Amino acid sequence: MADADTQTPSGRDYRDTVFLPETPFPMRGGLPKKEPEILAQWGDLYGTLRALRQSQKAPLYVLHDGPPYANGDIHIGHALNKTLKDFVVRSRFLLGYDVDYVPGWDCHGLPIEWKIEEQFRAKGRRKDEVSKEEFRTACREYAGKYIDLQRDQFLRLGITGDFANRYATMDFTSEAAIVAEFHKFKNSGQLYRGSKPVMWSPVERTALADAEVEYHDHVSPTIWVKFPVVGATDSHPDDLLAFRNQTPSVVIWTTTPWTIPANRAISYGPDINYGLYEVTALEEGLDYEPWAKPGDRFILADKLAEEVFKAAKIAAWTRVYDIDPSGLECAHPLAALDSGYGFSVPLLAGDHVTDDAGTGFVHTAPGHGADDFAVWLAHGHREVPDTVDPDGAYYEHVPLFAGLKVLETEGKKTGKFGPANGAVMEKLIEAGNLLARGRMEHSYPHSWRSKAPIIFRNTPQWFIRMDEELEDGATLRDRALNAIDATAFHPAAGKNRIRSMVEGRPDWLISRQRAWGTPLAMFVDKQTGQPLHDPEVDARIVKAVAEGGADVWFSAPDADFLGAHDPERFEKVTDILDVWFDSGSTHAFTLDPRTADSGYTGDRPSHWPADLYLEGSDQHRGWFQSSLLEGCGTRGRAPFKAVLTHGFTLDENGEKMSKSRGNTTDPLTIIKESGADILRLWVALVDYSDDQRIGKQILQTTVDAYRKLRNTVRYLLGALNGFDEAERLTDYDQFPPLEKFILHRLWELDGQVRQAYEEYRFQDVVRPVLEFCSGDLSALYFDVRKDSLYCDRPDSIKRRAVRTVMDEVFSRLTAWLAPLTPFTMDEAWMTRFPEAGTNCARVIPETPGQWRNAAEAERWAKVETVLEVVNEALEAARRDKVIGGALDAWPVVTAPAELLAPFEGLDAAEVFRTSGAELVVGGDAVAVEVKTADYPKCARSWRRAPDVGSDPDYPDLSARDADAVRWLDAQKA
Template sequence: PSIVIWTTTPWTIPANRAISYGPEIAYGLYEVTAMEEGLDFEPWAKPGDRLIVADKLAEDVFKAAKIATWTRLDDLNPSGLECAHPLAALSPGYGFSVPLLAGDHVTDDAGTGFVHTAPGHGADDYDVWKAHGHHEVPDTVDADGAYYDHVPLFAGLKVIETEGKKDKIGKFGAANKVVTEKLIEAGNLLARGRMEHSYPHSWRSKAPVIFRNTPQWFIRMDQPLSDDSTLRERALSAIDATAFHPAAGKNRIRSMVESRPDWLISRQRAWGTPLAMFVDKQTGQPLVDAEVDARILTAVTAGGADAWFETPDAEFLGQHDVSRFEKIEDILDVWFDSGCTHAFTLEARDPAHGYTGDRPSHWPADLYLEGSDQHRGWFQSNLLEGSGTRGRAPYDAVLTHGFTQDEQGKKMSKSLGNTTDPAVVIKESGADILRLWVALVDYAEDQRIGKQILQTTVEAYRKLRNTVRYLLGALDGFDETERLPYDQMPPLEKFVLHRLHELDGEVRAAYADYRFQDVVRPVLEFCSNDLSALYFDVRKDSLYCDRPDAIRRRAARTVMDEVFLRLTAWLAPLAPFTTEEAWTTRFPDGGSNCARVIPETPAEWSNPAEADRWAGVQKVLEVVNEALEAARREKVIGGALDAWPVVTGPADAFAAFAGLDAAEVFRTSGAELVHGADAVSVEVRLADHPKCARSWRRVPDVGSDPDYPELSARDADAVRFLDARRA
């Protein structure tokens, strides 16, 4: 009987060394009983032929072979069977046995249930061949795409064209046709036909490619090193000792290193970093000689990598017999080149290695950062070389980011016209806009950018910039004599200082973990909610109208100074141009803001009780603001200072207002809190008092000072103080 195999690459048949079968697939022995009639050609099968195929595929196979009827004779277990090569009858060069090997890659979805196995021309073929203890891999096709001279029947025949005109390169040669004809001659072709299927092509030239195994140089992952550990073990330990951002990166690179094969480091290219070594032709072992290595190093230092290829072998080998050694002219995998960068960019400037210049560095690096594809590339090559030569990774932490796409999530392409040019963004909006966009995206995933998305970033930037501008104006002339100690601070100031204490911890932790979103977003919310919507609005009256030495105004300016010092430090890495401008505007002789460190925040600023109080105040304030807005729409009042709201509610709702001026919190001229209802409600009454010409508040004491009949008592006192200071 014959085992039926199938292939889309007849040119690999000379390299066949085995047949793979699926251990879970049901196979049967079949006998041909009749062929189809009325055909234009004589089929290759004959009644009486016995064929072995997968049961599930038998009908398809027989139809392709024009077999009309058949009989299943028996089950068949392929394990342990051996076959003759299909070309054995034509040449003694194919007189070896072809074993059947169990392989998990074999399916009964298509074909015959058996896979022709040429270990020199396919990854699955190679793996199953090696897994069954076979080590010799035949070389059948040379680097020019032709059969080697030692290949029986087909010596020199082209498999694929690699030379000539551009339209010829990548075209298949005569091999497929000639091999098929030889199979017919040997009586071992059952059927043939045409089919469309995917086939590997060069990503650069778009020409078809073929697979061929060639001798290469490897770094072994599991060979014991000087301390009896293996490179794989060292690398896995180094991964466990490294911080990954995001954390999922650790599992990703760890699974790759756990299962990766030996590292293939040689390439056959026209130019690159050479594997600068000689190999003993008799033993196949590399020459290990310190004097030879020193001569190679001297030559390459003086003449670059080309010195290895251009210098006569004798100049390197010295007393060694030149005829005995082969110069290796393969080049290194470029990932090996990339993996040694730490040794030159970091160690060369490390004072621990004798560096005395003004740009010191240190090894290992604090952080490596690149795209998520580099778990397989740069991160891993540095990991392996660092672990192999220095016992650990050359970094303490690794950060990976996604890829930048357009607003619709599509890959950017000049041909599609959907690219975003950073230079254009910087020219139109400033570099800080681009930096803030980076800080605001979730870099762990692919991120999107475009005009609409950038507009959102611009709005966020304006909020930050306007906050800093307000602080610059409010702090004009502030000095240390005006600073107020914490124990004299009003409740509102203590609340803002508590928020600074909270934010300082969040910002430091976020920076430590490279969570830039968690720096910008909380700071933005602080600027919008705590500062702009509450603190600045409440303290605006005090800043403009209190006398300069008033406790409330001094407290406000002290707190605003602390806010300014922290905002400019927190945001310096993310919006350096804006914060530098703000810092040098306020402190022209204060040096660069980028050279500052975040100020320490006193522990006494932590005040959860004050935070709870203002959470309660905010609940009442929301109801009051809604009522004031409704009254404004209905033209009952022109502005909040025209109002004197009466707020009714349960006592516990007003407990937070103990020690506070409700009118100050509501930004109205006056207010009354009345206990007695289950829910908070507001009656907006008009402030029925004269209007202060300075603060615009309508309060009973307007005109109480005869020297300033149009002012409230507070404003009259402030103006008298200012007049006296100017006198």
């Protein structure tokens, strides 16, 4: 093509006759500046899209939002999660659905409560000096601030949803709905109050559910403790208790010395082999004296005896005889120091006991372990000792240890183990019943909020039964498992994960001893201990909460709710609900139709259950599970038809992100520096079902991919400048083979993209489209057709075919990529069609089945095999300065007939981007001889052709170019 340096015999400059691409769409996106402008143009985009689809009577699709916590700026996990949801929303609009998506926020719970406690402490006020009303108001204001902040940050990310009618668990109407859902459990008999060991956080002073606990490595003291045998049934050998100096001891092993004061029994395994062992010698050369002595007798599991003796520095021993532990009774190891431990300690058979580690006996403190509690009750015992108070300290009635802390809850040592372990060990040494001690690193439960260790602690709590038969004869566990089987999981492995959790989970612990949350708004009969069942009382409670929020439960007199009932007879429950119950109930007031009475204004069709729930894989034990149980408990099935889970975002090295390590990636920084579409494209490119990585290098790769997409669209915009319907070629038979191939690729991609969007495989949208842009378009189609696009007559069939196909490509690229990079695709669409309205409102254009052409696909696969060899030869000729450029070449290509057959009907020179070409059948493989094109150079197209100068009116041009310029000159005339 002619440039400024072209000198022609006629002296004419042909630059203005070449149809070069022209577009105002810039090469550089400038997204940080451009995207806010597009956001302003969109206005209420979600409302626009819903109104349009409803006018089209589109089928309804419902995505229910798992609420993020209203606490701080959004982080990369928020960005990943909300962007994936936006892909779902926008792709369903693109596929022709009416999409219901209401963003929501989780507002109650400990993190906010702590922040407010800190604020009051900074002002010199303790929490117990602040009224509950004032405290809860401060919590509400704090959460409200971050709802507004996060909403704006999500909108900047390009998230579209019904933000105008967002939900929040702290809204008065939401709290009322949560209370109403709680009442359904209360009134159906699924709720009960039980005193049992629960996971307790002394730092937070509340019970925790399984979903609120995570496990971290922790170093614990380990002790081997002697429980002297003081009684035995007649089935035991006569000499077992015959001589005091040979009285045997049952030995236990534990990693929680602080629970020894709570010991009430020892559990053994009925199928484990036990023996009575006598010490005959100790290890020599030690720098301390072991606690064992020759002549000591111990009862141990045979499989573990040697390990115990090694820990106790015992060098030699004798196995006296078999022992059956049933019927034995022991003294508490601290009995000699305080009469408060003067009770006997029975040995109880328990299936939970193994001989994999320890001694084969399990120290049993029924107030501090689920198995301990179960075996204690199974043997007819009912009294469970209270040993540790809510602050993690021994109660005053605990002998020897009153007031000592198990866990520190204040100051710099908060969350560290207190003096209790050490004090118990010292007393065991004093009593002569510590056999050995050590240290062990193991996985230990911690609160996922405070990151502090937790303990098991006996305390009265409210539970929802998992295994009580309901009115349909099924239990809540049965219903939940059936619902899991009826749910589609993406990826499929999620089904087994949540199923195993539900199969083995205990009853649902729903009460918490905190201030900021939705209360268990009910009354308990002081005489029977049972919840009050009165529809009128429940209705008054729900109505009051809807009008004044949950605060009214704590401030209004009991009589306001109880009506004719005597307030003196009833106890008001002031515990708050587990926040997972809050969020698990959100389906009840976002999916069920919201009315004006509930505070909702607007036309918002929805349906229950939701088509999809989408959250991180940790929510199999969190929101997915609480929603499942809540829906199954109140409605008999899950509130979702499908569940999609994503992994967690790691740094570039695959390490967990941490502010202290400085390896975090801030989504707001990415948006500020590069634009939201870059972040969104990263989400589209990763396999979200697994953990994914992000960092500067990875984002640079994303930027490179974005440039490929942007430049492709930009080239199409330039190439299509001035294209109108009169130019469109409508007869498929008139399209040249290359155009038919590109149309086939559009048909092929259309099916792939639609299917991928239907199945939430966003990576399988963007990656094939990127490959199409890089391979089929940039490396082949655009390059081959440049000459025709720039130089053919505008009314020629071939050029019309090129522009028609490019129009179809542009139409589909901007649609396919609209959910993933909505800002860029909208900018491109509005650049070309400024009056057509937003690209976001479009549906994918229907792709004619006629475009399917497997024969052309096969042809071009073979053509590209030959083309690859030709390109390598041309590049070598350029390096060797045989040619200056491809248009100086006239390659001779020799290949077997089957490799050259696909070129029938094609212009080989056009395919090779050379001035000419010769194809010769022969040989076993493709061979290329690069000859020079020894013909004059066309001043317009730069092609060297034998017909240059054949038209006397245009002696500088080839016949094709002369014809085009003559046409242009006639148009100007």
